[in-house]
Amino acid sequence: MDAVLKNLPYLLGGFLTNLQLAAFALAGGIFLGTLVGLGRISKRPWVYYPVTLYVNFLRNIPLILVIFWFFFVMPILVGKTLDPFVSAAVSFVVFEATYFGEIFRAGFQSISKDLVSAAYSTGLTYRQTAAYILVPIAVRRMLPSLITQSIITFQDTSLAYVIGLQEMVRRTTIVDSLEVRSVQLYTFVAILFFVICFVGSRISLHYEEKSRKAKVL
Numbered sequence: 001m002d003a004v005l006k007n008l009p010y011l012l013g014g015f016l017t018n019l020q021l022a023a024f025a026l027a028g029g030i031f032l033g034t035l036v037g038l039g040r041i042s043k044r045p046w047v048y049y050p051v052t053l054y055v056n057f058l059r060n061i062p063l064i065l066v067i068f069w070f071f072f073v074m075p076i077l078v079g080k081t082l083d084p085f086v087s088a089a090v091s092f093v094v095f096e097a098t099y100f101g102e103i104f105r106a107g108f109q110s111i112s113k114d115l116v117s118a119a120y121s122t123g124l125t126y127r128q129t130a131a132y133i134l135v136p137i138a139v140r141r142m143l144p145s146l147i148t149q150s151i152i153t154f155q156d157t158s159l160a161y162v163i164g165l166q167e168m169v170r171r172t173t174i175v176d177s178l179e180v181r182s183v184q185l186y187t188f189v190a191i192l193f194f195v196i197c198f199v200g201s202r203i204s205l206h207y208e209e210k211s212r213k214a215k216v217l
Contacts, residue, residue, distance in 0.1 A: 003181035014171035028093030033100025107138025147204035
């Protein structure tokens with residue numbers, strides 16, 4: 001493990017970039033995904049159809065293509081080169097919002113229509129009903145799915161290496177070109193990703209079992 005120890009600060013710096021990218025992707029993806037989920041259950045055609053088209057389009061293309069599009073096409077549209085981290089973050093938010101949106105849609109549709117009608121009968125507006133009833137209940141019910149998708153998002157941050165972002169995999173490749181210790185270096189990368197994802201999966205399983213027990217009771 002000499003190659004790992006010698007380059008540990010450099011490699012961990014790349015891992016920190018993965019964590020930062022995941023944090024931006026989750027914050028933006030969940031926020032936008034909430035709006036997408038609401039749009040997917042909207043009865044207004046001018047809201048429902050564009051949102052549905054957006055979801056169906058992005059969910060049927062690879063994330064790596066979305067990253068390429070934003071990195072190479074956006075500079076043409078805005079007239080300047082984008083930082084790889086910014087480009088990757090925007091790509092992840094736009095892409096992951098479609099998956100979080102479908103999770104929220106399922107959560108919203110699981111809520112009793114009588115409960116929503118009762119909220120309207122008390123004088124709450126649609127926005128207030130969504131903020132105080134739909135979203136909190138959906139988050140609680142779909143928490144295991146949200147955590148699972150968050151794990152997938154974190155794993156996918158490694159794809160940002162294709163646009164030159166100095167994340168963990170990219171830095172490992174650079175170090176390996178100098179040290180030629182592929183087994184050591186990539187095993188180390190796998191262990192770090194495994195630890196984060198395993199902890200996340202255990203948290204998801206905990207809430208899934210908790211939800212199952214609540215339904216039984």
